Amino acid sequence: MFMIFGYPVALLFGQLLLGLINGAFYALLSLGLAIIFGMLNIINFAHGALFMVGAFVAWMLQNYLGLDYWWALILSPLIVGAFAVVLEKTVICRLYRIDHLYGLLLTFGLALILEGLFRNEYGSSGLPYRIPQALSGGANLGFMFMPLYRGWVVLVAVVTCLAVWLVIEKTSIGAKLRAATENPGLVQAFGVNVPRMITLTYAAGVALAAFAGVLAAPIYSVNPNMGSNLIIVVFAVVVIGGMGSILGSIVTGFGLGVAEGLTKVFYPQASATVIFVVMVIVLLARPAGLFGKAA
Amino acid sequence: MFEVKGLEAWYGESHVLHGVDFQVGEGEVVTLLGRNGAGKTTTMKSIMGLVPRRRGSIIYKGRETVKMRPDEVAKSGIAICPEERGIFAGLNVTENLMLPPVIGPGGLDLPTIYALFPNLKERAASQGTKLSGGEQQMLAIGRILRTGAKFLLLDEPTEGLAPVIVQQIGRTIRELRTRGFTVLLVEQNFRFAATVADRHYVMEHGRVIDMIPNSEIEAKMDKLHEYLGV
Numbered sequence: 001m002f003m004i005f006g007y008p009v010a011l012l013f014g015q016l017l018l019g020l021i022n023g024a025f026y027a028l029l030s031l032g033l034a035i036i037f038g039m040l041n042i043i044n045f046a047h048g049a050l051f052m053v054g055a056f057v058a059w060m061l062q063n064y065l066g067l068d069y070w071w072a073l074i075l076s077p078l079i080v081g082a083f084a085v086v087l088e089k090t091v092i093c094r095l096y097r098i099d100h101l102y103g104l105l106l107t108f109g110l111a112l113i114l115e116g117l118f119r120n121e122y123g124s125s126g127l128p129y130r131i132p133q134a135l136s137g138g139a140n141l142g143f144m145f146m147p148l149y150r151g152w153v154v155l156v157a158v159v160t161c162l163a164v165w166l167v168i169e170k171t172s173i174g175a176k177l178r179a180a181t182e183n184p185g186l187v188q189a190f191g192v193n194v195p196r197m198i199t200l201t202y203a204a205g206v207a208l209a210a211f212a213g214v215l216a217a218p219i220y221s222v223n224p225n226m227g228s229n230l231i232i233v234v235f236a237v238v239v240i241g242g243m244g245s246i247l248g249s250i251v252t253g254f255g256l257g258v259a260e261g262l263t264k265v266f267y268p269q270a271s272a273t274v275i276f277v278v279m280v281i282v283l284l285a286r287p288a289g290l291f292g293k294a295a
Numbered sequence: 296m297f298e299v300k301g302l303e304a305w306y307g308e309s310h311v312l313h314g315v316d317f318q319v320g321e322g323e324v325v326t327l328l329g330r331n332g333a334g335k336t337t338t339m340k341s342i343m344g345l346v347p348r349r350r351g352s353i354i355y356k357g358r359e360t361v362k363m364r365p366d367e368v369a370k371s372g373i374a375i376c377p378e379e380r381g382i383f384a385g386l387n388v389t390e391n392l393m394l395p396p397v398i399g400p401g402g403l404d405l406p407t408i409y410a411l412f413p414n415l416k417e418r419a420a421s422q423g424t425k426l427s428g429g430e431q432q433m434l435a436i437g438r439i440l441r442t443g444a445k446f447l448l449l450d451e452p453t454e455g456l457a458p459v460i461v462q463q464i465g466r467t468i469r470e471l472r473t474r475g476f477t478v479l480l481v482e483q484n485f486r487f488a489a490t491v492a493d494r495h496y497v498m499e500h501g502r503v504i505d506m507i508p509n510s511e512i513e514a515k516m517d518k519l520h521e522y523l524g525v
Contacts, residue, residue, distance in 0.1 A: 172393060178385040179394055186381045189343045190395035191369030191442070 007265055013144040015261040021150055021219065023257020024157030028212035029234045030241060030249035031164055032205035038181045038244040039201040042095060042103040046087075048231030049111035050206050054080050054213025055222045056118055059129050069132040072214050080210035081203040088202040093195075111228070118224040126221030153215050160211070161250045168246055177201065181244075236279045242292020252290060296321040296477065297446060302351035302361075304334075304341045311337045313501040314351070319446075324468060324478040326488040329498035330524055335481040336378050338498070339448045342479075343375050344368050355446065370398045374444035378451050378481070380435040382423040388415055391423040392438045399443035403474075408437045411467055429460035436467065446477045453487055465490050485512075485519060497522045 004012055029047060036044045044050075057079050058072035067075065087110070095103045131149045138147040168174040180187040180194055188194040213227075220226050237256055241248030256275050264271040282290060297319040304312040312334050319325045327335045341349045344365040353361045360368050374395065383391055392408070392415065409416040412433040418426060426434060432452055439447060449468070453461045461484075468478060468491045482488040488495060489512050497505040499522065507515050 172390075175386050175390040175394060179383045182383050182385055183381060185345050185365065186375075186377060187394070188365040189345055189369055189375055189377075190439075191366050191398050192396060193366050195364075 005266075010144045012262075012265055015265045016258060017144070017146065017150060017154075017261075018264070019258040019261020020154045020254065021257070022260060023254035024154050025212050025216060025230060025253075026234055026237045026257050027161050027250050027253025028157055028208055028215075029230065030237045030253050031161055031246065032208035032212075033234065033238050034241075034244050034246055034249040035164075035168075035177075035208075036202055036205040037238075038246075039177065039198055040092070040096070041100070042092065042107065043100075043235075044202075044205065045104060045107035045231075046110040046114065047107075047206070047209050048227030048229075048234070049114040050080055050084070050227070051209040051213040051216070051230065052118065052224060052227035053083075053114060054210025055129070055217040055220075055226060056122070056213075057210065058214040058217045059127055059222045062129070069130075069214070069218070072217075073211070076214045077207035077211040080213075081207035084203040084206035085199055088199045092202065093199075115224045115228065122224065124224055126223035129217040129222050131218040149218060153219065156215060157212075158254075160208070161253075164208070165246055165250060233275055236275050238289075240275075240279050240282045240289055242289025245289065245291035245293075248289060248291025296356060297479075298352075298354045299338070299342070300352040300354075302338065302341055302353060303349065304337050304346045305348040306337075306346065311346075311501055312341060312349075315341075315498070315501070315503055317496045317503050317506070319477060319479055321477055322472065322475060323494065324472050324480060324492045326480045326482050326485075326492045326495045327498055327503075328482060328485050328488060328495050328519075328523060330522075331483075333498040334501040335498055336450055337501075339375060339377075339450050339479070339481060342368070342373065342448060345375075369395075369442075369444070372399060372444050373446045373448065374439035374442055375448040376435045376439055376450060376452060378454070380431050382426070382431045382434055384422065384424040386423050387419070388421050388423055388426065388434060389419045391434055392441070395438055395442045397442050401445060401475075402443035403440040405441070408440055411440075411470065412437050429456050429463075432456060432460070432464065433467075436464070440471070440476075445475065446479070447471070448479050448481075450481045451483060452480070453482070453484055461487060485523065 003009065029051060033044055033047055036042060054076050057076040061067040061072045061075060091106060095106060135149040135152050138145055168177060176187065176192055176197065180197060184194050216226065237252050238249060240256065241252030256278065259278065260271055260274055263274040299315055299317050302312055302315040315334065315338055327338060329335050337346060340346050342353055344363060349361060351361060352359060355371055355373060358371060360371055386394065414430050415434055415437055418430065423434065436449065436452060452464050465487060471478060480488065480492060489509060492509055494509060495507045495512065496503045497507065505522065507519065512519070
């Protein structure tokens with residue numbers, strides 16, 4: 001067996017892949033948080049719960065309507081995104097003129113309500129969700145065995161992140177979004193319906209979370225706590241990358257997933273805390289985060 | 296064509312406009328003159344709906360706009376070039392220029408805008424806020440010419456700029472006039488205002504206190520000095 005630094009290559013690459021998988025979810029979730037924070041100035045504490053709802057909607061579509069994974073990948077973000085439109089129009093829109101603390105309380109409360117509802121209905125032991133036929137099995141890459149579905153998740157997450165980044169940085173819609181993040185009043189005075197843009201931005205960020213939830217469903221079991229387990233780390237990712245930075249959340253998400261994976265190889269005891277250690281170091285050196293603009 | 300009647304505006308508790316009245320005819324260039332704090336910029340912002348609270352009547356082309364949201368005012372054909380210029384740091388020059396959506400026919404096309412402001416073409420890929428003050432001002436004016444809005448609110452476009460740029464902006468405003476735009480201009484510099492405008496309204500303490508046609512400006516110079524405290 002090949003060895004690198006005295007460690008078996010298969011172990012190294014296995015953890016690297018696991019790190020990339022986790023990184024994929026960190027990136028997708030922190031990307032949504034960054035978009036929402038940039039436009040609404042609200043830290044969406046309900047993000048993890050909405051990720052969980054995305055996974056549950058996939059499970060429901062399969063078990064109640066017989067719609068498979070591929071349908072869920074399209075429908076779940078749309079359904080959860082539509083729910084986000086309702087949320088924004090009814091409760092979140094009341095937060096913009098008041099203290100940030102209320103945004104935190106409201107979205108945290110929403111997360112508790114959503115998780116409670118699903119725990120009440122489905123219990124907390126978790127429901128199985130099958131890997132779609134086309135993506136089951138794996139490939140032997142020579143140096144390691146690669147489960148197809150895991151490769152697919154990393155690929156889809158990278159493509160999605162790049163697509164979102166391109167839309168925001170290179171299109172006219174993205175330019176409006178960036179401008180409205182800086183000066184919403186003036187953008188509205190140019191004839192852009194900014195309130196509608198805010199609603200759609202929230203929905204898009206939440207739809208990304210739901211999309212990640214569908215991707216996660218076959219890997220983790222679908223359970224009401226799957227979001228809250230993940231979201232703590234995702235907030236650390238957001239802080240390290242820089243609040244509201246699009247590129248920062250993508251790079252930091254994948255980077256920290258890999259760092260976490262490699263720590264499992266070299267010093268497993270630290271794998272659960274390495275991200276928070278990085279966070280402390282980054283905050284000491286660059287309080288605005290790696291990609292954040294200093295206020 | 297455009298008429299403001301009894302316009303009042305507030306920032307929080309402070310009552311800034313106390314009943315502003317004036318009119319602008321189609322194709323006219325009209326200025327609001329006055330000392331700092333007289334309410335000129337607030338009048339501009341109130342027209343666009345960018346103040347927290349306003350009351351009174353603002354009629355543009357027969358429609359009451361005082362209850363409209365800023366984007367609806369914009370779609371009725373009014374565009375603003377704000378005092379602080381409002382160039383977006385996160386956008387390059389082209390993106391800044393293309394940002395305001397087209398709201399109707401009759402806007403200038405890009406080649407015409409670049410002909411008016413050749414500097415903008417050379418700096419198309421630069422970050423908006425990396426431009427010089429004069430270039431930023433040209434960008435702020437240029438981007439509202441594309442949209443088809445025919446009534447332009449220019450808030451102190453010459454503030455802090457070198458004389459040669461002030462002259463270029465003066466030429467641009469006269470050019471816009473011949474192209475059928477209507478302009479409401481806020482100015483501190485009434486010598487500049489006299490070179491471009493048809494009429495001048497003088498504001499003080501949140502009201503319009505006098506109107507001077509440009510033809511009488513020489514005769515009323517003493518009075519103007521008194522109003523503006525210069």
